[in-house]
Amino acid sequence: MALAVEAPAAPRASRVDLLRVPLLKRLLRYRAFQVLLIFPNLLIFTLVILTGLFGTPVGNANFSIIFVWIVWWALLIMLLIFGARKLPDLARSIGASAKEFRKGVEEGTETESDTQTPDAHTSDS
Secondary structure, three states, X not given: OOOOOOOOOOOOOOOOOHHHOHHHHHHHHOHHHHHHHHHHHHHHHHHHHHHHHHOOOOHHHXXXXXXXXXXXXXXXXXXXXXXXXXXXXXXXXXXXXXXXXXXXXXXXXXXXXXXXXXXXXXXXX
């Protein structure tokens, strides 16, 4: 007689469906709202690119350089706050990929050196 033992169920993360809110659902499905979200971003990034190309070369007076540094630091802080638990796994996978790449390169150079044979010396006589 065999006994079946079930593993305890993993706790499920609670999720909130924002589309259950009627006003929010209507707003997110409205095409003009999507354009209204995209258009200001397009203008800002166009301004960043134009000030980078035609603005002053002085670093602390150029909007594009300042904007890129602000975005960089904001993304770095968000990564450290929200992604800190995943950083060790990411580092391990990058290390494993680099190790595999080096191994493949070494095998490739060994294969190339094995297939290359020295030219046979032939006499012209």
